[in-house]
């Protein structure tokens with residue numbers, strides 16, 4: 359990961375970029391024949407995958423299957439050895455993470471990247487400002503800043519965090535911080551929202567609240583959710599993609615995945631009956 363890649367996307371002054379004019383049939387995000395090796399060891403093999411706007415795709419698989427690697431290839435933190443990543447039909451394979459953020463490919467991280475010494479509102483407003491093209495120019499008075507603040511307040515209200523707007527991010531609970539992470543991502547008007555274990559470490563109720571907030575925004579967004587939590591994946595995703603040793607062994611509805619013998623054998627290592635119980 360590069361130094362630039364470590365900068366939270368909210369901190370990067372970006373200009374909103376108009377959607378490219380492409381065929382209405384193009385998936386929001388499309389991976390074609392993606393290959394990736396580390397030190398000669400293949401980690402991803404011929405991955406074809408697409409996600410439409412308004413769709414939530416769960417990406418699951420055993421440890422080391424290649425989920426994070428695939429996630430990084432979508433978000434631009436890694437470049438595939440071969441294959442193509444398209445956004446609304448536009449080839450973005452060679453763009454880095456910042457350029458992809460400009461185009462609306464927004465990701466959250468497993469570790470919170472809020473600025474701890476800033477208030478919650480400032481953290482979210484900065485992300486909204488970045489998308490509006492005003493970035494860090496705090497001296498740029500007027501409508502743009504007020505618009506960003508208004509957007510931040512609206513998102514914080516949706517997230518149930520209005521009462522915490524003036525709190526320093528450092529003083530939030532862990533669960534609240536994860537919610538603010540998501541709010542920051544949403545403030546960037548994502549066209550593709552990549553969520554990396556967003557509910558890890560959260561109480562069940564906090565996780566449900568976070569996913570409900572995602573749902574409120576998913577109509578115009580393709581959501582990809584990496585999670586080890588089977589309940590969440592089966593309960594919230596329209597489709598589930600299963601990786602095993604770098605190979606995509608199944609992409610289907612949660613119902614179909616639940617009964618797929620290859621998935622049971624490769625990923626869950628448990629009898630079908632048990633999975634059906636878990637996912638029911």
Ligand SMILES: Nc1ncnc2c1ncn2[C@@H]1O[C@H](COP(=O)(O)OP(=O)(O)OP(=O)(O)O)[C@@H](O)[C@H]1O
Pocket residue numbers: 396397401419420421422423424425426427428
């Ligand atoms: N930078 C790297 N250099 C070398 N090998 C790597 C690198 N990143 C990942 N790998 C290897 O690639 C394989 C896939 O790793 P990846 O992190 O994508 O798996 P994962 O499905 O996200 O696993 P987990 O569920 O444990 O997070 C693993 O064997 C891992 O050791």
Ligand SMILES: [Mg+2]
Pocket residue numbers: 425426427
């Ligand atoms: Mg991983």
